[in-house]
Amino acid sequence: MSEIPGDLKFLKSHEWARAEDDGLVRVGISDHAQDQLGDLVYVELPEIGSAVKAGTGAAVVESVKAASDIYSPVSGEVVAVNELLNDKPETINEDAFGEGWIFLVRPSDRAELGELLDANEYEELVENEDH
Amino acid sequence: MRDFPRQATSAMTEKTVLNATHRALGARMVDFGGWDMPINYGSQIEEHHAVRRDAGMFDVSHMTVIDLHGARTKDFLRHLLANSVDKLKAHGKALYSCMLNEQGGVIDDLIVYFLGDEFYRLVVNAGTRAKDLAWIEQQAKAFDVQVKERPEFAMIAVQGPHARAKVLGVLHEVDRPRIEKLGKFAAAAAQGPHGMPLFVARTGYTGEDGFEIIVPAEHAVALWEALAAAGVKPAGLGARDTLRLEAGMNLYGQDMDEAVSPWEANLGWTIALDEGRDFIGRNVLEAQKATGVKRVMVGLVLDEKGVLRHGQKVLTANGEGEILSGSFAPTLDKAVAFARIPVGDPGATRVDIRGREVPVRLVKYPFVRDGKPCEGI
Structure with a gap:
């Protein structure tokens, strides 16, 4: 399992959010989540321009066995999606915190970022889940 | 994320004798019908390909082995099963059949092995174990057949184009030629590593050639390790599910159940409407055949x-x-x-x-x- 980058914030449901320098928020799922899901075979990306709401479904990842909703950590407008995942959904398995990002949001309320778990809190959550 | 898969908790689930072996291999364990089983050992897709291209092995010890003994065992099975054990002419031959209720619904699908004139063996699903045993015992009374579950057995399925060759390599030399000649859907006894007694059946649930091996639980880990050393790759129940789906094989509880007739589950080929055999559910199946489902x-x-x-x-x-x-x-x-x-x-x-x-x-x-x-x- 790869190290959890310290600049990421998390939902308890295993999505990560990274506040970029340009004010946008990049979203993906954690390395722990991809490990639990197993081989991913399909990602249903949100539409560019669509509105997302914090804590509600914005995308879907499908592993061989199951489909899982991806919740957006923040509210706002989707300004980009990771088109690479259309052909290579396994990128999430290979690099969940990097190349495997899913969508990019222009947040409408940056205060929502403060409500997310930081890397340490998330790590603790994952450790407790494993026992 | 919703529907996030959870790690199996160990409190309530049953474990096969290979449980610690799976965990040592880094398997992801899940609750599978009350059993703590490996869903994969890292990549379900790679395990799937290993079985299609080479050889993989599955712990299927959660499945239930039931031995039937008695002078009227054959008559009993002619009544119990929708397929006809009259087709089993040689000792060791196996038959796939549905076991139906009076309404023609499927209680379970199973494999029956003909092991002697008064001795047959059933292998039934894990998730249906309790109701199967209750039903079989209830029906067996009238035939004075002894129904004996064999929980002391483990079972390892070795499947893939190279599966048979790799299994043969771990058998006692004297048994190899005989097991090599074993026909499809037939079983025989053989000695494994260190002389352990095996029941080797040329059956499977992947669409590939291979064996399903019943082994006394105390020898299962040694057999698993010998197979691994022979180059057989551990594969989880996740891969087993995609393999059997590709191969067109039904899964009980998902593709058929007690509310479904075999005609509605593409299992017509397993129904033997042979003359003069009064099996459970037959009249309903005949009526459905006449009117169509x-x-x-x-x-x-x-x-x-x-x-x-x-x-x-x-x-x-x-x-x-x-x-x-x-x-x-x-x-x-x-x-x-x-x-x-x-x-x-x-x-x-x-x-x-x-x-x-x-x-x-x-x-x-x-x-x-x-x-x-x-x-x-």
Whole structure:
């Protein structure tokens, strides 16, 4: 399992959010989540321009066995999606915190970022889940 | 994320004798019908390919072995099963059959082995163990047949184009020529590593050649390790599910259950309406055959991106149906499914995937045979 980058914030449901320098928020799922899901075979990306709401479904990842909703950590407008995942959904398995990002949001309320778990809190959550 | 898979908790689940072996291999364990079983050892897709291209092994010790003894065992099975044990002429031969209730619904599907004139062995599903045993014991009384569960056995399925050769290599030399000649759907006794007694059956649930080996539980870990040393790759129950779906094999509880007749589950080939045999559910099956059933089971292929899943709605010209088993198929690199739909020409068929109607193709299955996609898939 790869190290959890310290600049990421998390939902308890295993999505990560990274506040970029340009004010946008990049979203993906954690390395722990991809490990639990197993081989991913399909990602249903949100539409560019669509509105997302914090804590509600914005995308879907499908592993061989199951489909899982991806919740957006923040509210706002989707300004980009990771088109690479259309052909290579396994990128999430290979690099969940990097190349495997899913969508990019222009947040409408940056205060929502403060409500997310930081890397340490998330790590603790994952450790407790494993026992 | 919703529907996030959880790690199995160890409190309430049963464990096979290979549990610690799976955990040492880094398996992801899940609750599988009350059993703590490996879903994969890292990559389900790689394990799937290992079985299609080389040889893989599955711990299937959760399955239930039931031995039947008694002078009237054959008569009992002629009554109990929809397929006819009269087809079993040589000792060791095996038969796939449904066990039906009085309404013609499927209580379970199973394999029966003919081991002697007064001795047959059943292998039934893990999830149906309790009700199967109750039903079999109830029916056996009138025939004075002894029903004996064999929980002291473990079972390892070794499957793939190179599976038989690798298994032969771990058998005692004197047994190799005989087991090499063992025909499909037949079983024989043999000695494994260190002389351990094995029951080797040329059966499986993947569409590949191979063996299912019943072994006394105390020898299971040694057998597993000998097979691993021979180059057989551990494969989880996740891969087993995609392999059997590609191979066109039904899964009990998903593709059929007590509310489904074998005619509606594409299992007509397992029903023997041989003359003068009064098996449970026969009159209902004969009536259904005469009038025809209202639902049929079909194969679906999704050529677009996406995954067909159990429970998705199927839309046809004759009304709605439902996906039974559905999954991404690693050999085909696209999704396939079984569906039960209204009888008759379905016209342009679509599946409702999260509110989106996606066109699918109806196909004859199996989807994969001998490691290769079937024609038209």
